[in-house]
Amino acid sequence: MQLRKPLLSALATCLLGAGLIGNTFAAPNDAETLGKIRDAAMQDDWAYQRLEDLTDLVGPRLSGSPGATAAVEQVADAMRKLGAKVTLQPVKVPHWVRGEEKGEIVDYKGRPANITQKVVLTALGGSGATPATGLTANVIVIRDFDELKARAAEVKGNIVLFDVAFDQAMADRGLAGPAYGRGSSFRTNGPRQAAELGAVAALVRSVGGANFRLPHTGLTVLADGKRIPAAAVSAEDAMLITRLSKRGPVKLKLTMTPQMLPEADSFNVIADLPGTEKPEEVVIVSGHLDSWDLATGAHDDATGVTGAMAVIKTLNQLGLKPRRTIRVVAWMSEENGGAGGNAYHKSNKAALDKQIAAIESDGGAGRSFGFQASVRPQYENCLPRCRNRWCRSAPACSSAAT
Ligand SMILES: [Zn+2]
Known part of the structure; x- marks a missing residue:
């Protein structure tokens, strides 16, 4: 098996x-x-x-x-x-316990009367909470950390969405692990960086190659005192917010009540x-x-x-x-x-x-696909040479002394 x-x-x-x-x-x-x-x-x-x-x-x-x-x-x-x-x-x-979690796009350019749109999201582990009645703010869509730096002055008081697509091509080459690692770096570190710039909440596009409008949770690392609400948004909803933001400002309402006990x-x-x-x-x-x-x-x-x-x-x-x-x-x-x-x-x-x-x-x-290893030089010969693509891509496989 x-x-x-x-x-x-x-x-x-x-x-x-x-x-x-x-x-x-x-x-x-x-x-x-x-x-x-x-x-x-x-x-x-x-x-x-x-x-x-x-x-x-x-x-x-x-x-x-x-x-x-x-x-x-x-x-x-x-x-x-x-x-x-x-x-x-x-x-x-x-x-950490998950509470209520709800997202809604409440305003955007071209919105017909009485229309709001649900956003499928789930809080990231370690996320902070919104007020019980929710939080409403404009969204800034960011594609990478360089863009966040370049647009730092715009972040304060807004919700930052890291809309970074999962690198499916990389995964298809047998590098699902590294592709996941690249994607999850935005989940792990993005909300903290946004919080440092004064964002009121942070969203990340869900990390993963299978998009069924399901958000994928995981840890985000936030400093006490700057524990802003942070959630993963399904890929479809992240793309929707990005498209709408090209038309004009997008306003989002978030209600999230997780607790750090x-x-x-x-x-x-x-x-x-x-x-x-x-x-x-x-x-x-x-x-x-x-x-x-x-x-x-x-x-x-x-x-x-x-x-x-x-x-x-x-x-x-x-x-x-x-x-x-x-x-x-x-x-x-x-x-x-x-x-x-x-x-x-x-x-x-x-x-x-x-x-x-x-x-x-x-x-x-x-x-x-293989395994990654760090070994002391004297044990190098207990490992087979790296033969597959995963192994070749992993620097740890070079048998560095530890
Ligand atoms: Zn695990």
């Missing part, structure tokens, strides 16, 4: 290449063992069942939400049942399969347990988490004992700031040399 492919291929190629499986049951690094791991993972649907549990029984898992708490318990329980040594690492996480208590779920020869040395396989609140986060990143969970299941099933400890981590709060990863780094800072490798799958469970 596709969902285990990226993770297992990474595990097979790199971990076994580095001699992590002991020779109790098979000679290290042999093709037969690699094949057994691959076949066992592909034939078993244990990971898929865990994916169903996470998405169907728990659903959305935004940090601080009841879903996130339930997911922690569910994953910890499943890993205990496998016999893994489970630790819940405390993490303080942001607790005090930080909440949560956890990284850590499940260890202890190593037989060097148990203090750790190889991480992981995904992030939290998701955005608008859907069940199946691809982002329940497949990463459950694929990682299945590493221990598969090795147990085959009776393979790793030399080093294999540590499954279900990270908390990747989506809104990475608090879980930071907490883990902080708690292991004194002995980072015991963290031998860390693998994370967070690219969905579709066809694998």
Whole structure:
């Protein structure tokens, strides 16, 4: 099954290449063992069942939400049942909740009497709120950060719309990740830059190649004190606003009531399969347990988490004992700031040399294009040469020393 492919291929190629499986049951690094791991993972649907549990029984898992708490318990329980040594690492996480969200074009040149137009939008994670009765202002359409700079004097008191189309051609060349990265830089940084120039709200054209008048949420980074309302607008509505603005001023009414609550208590779920020869040395396989609140986060990143969970299941099933400890981590709060990863780094800072490798799958469970890696020079030969387009495009793949 596709969902285990990226993770297992990474595990097979790199971990076994580095001699992590002991020779109790098979000679290290042999093709037969690699094949057994691959076949066992592909034939078993244990990971898929865990994916169903996470998405169907728990659903959305935004940090601080009841879903996130339930997911922690569910994953910890499943890993205990496998016999893994489970630790819940405390993490303080942001607790942002979505409120009402509504957009309406209330005036534009050529507007017939009694006509206003609905704008399909959704608040970005970390967005501030409008007054409860809404906020009405003119829109300034911006195409890139240079234009924002050039038109800085016009921004104050207005709503800035970053109307930047998703680079579908780039995605079609197998570079969906970099295309998404380029698009989401406007979502992440645009509202903050607009707020610094005095914008009363910021909108970004939804990042993604499939346009069904659906807005796609994600994190935006805003400074306290300048936490303006910030939302993603469906591509169709962003294009409409842009077209109307070519005719004359466009006035928009926004009503958004999200709240940033005090930080909440949560956890990284850590499940260890202890190593037989060097148990203090750790190889991480992981995904992030939290998701955005608008859907069940199946691809982002329940497949990463459950694929990682299945590493221990598969090795147990085959009776393979790793030399080093294999540590499954279900990270908390990747989506809104990475608090879980930071907490883990902080708690292991004194002995980072015991963290031998860390693998994370967070690219969905579709066809694998490859993986990106940063490795120390001495481990370079455990990675295959970059052969595909994704890999070639990734500077991190040049095996830079870390
Ligand atoms: Zn993700």
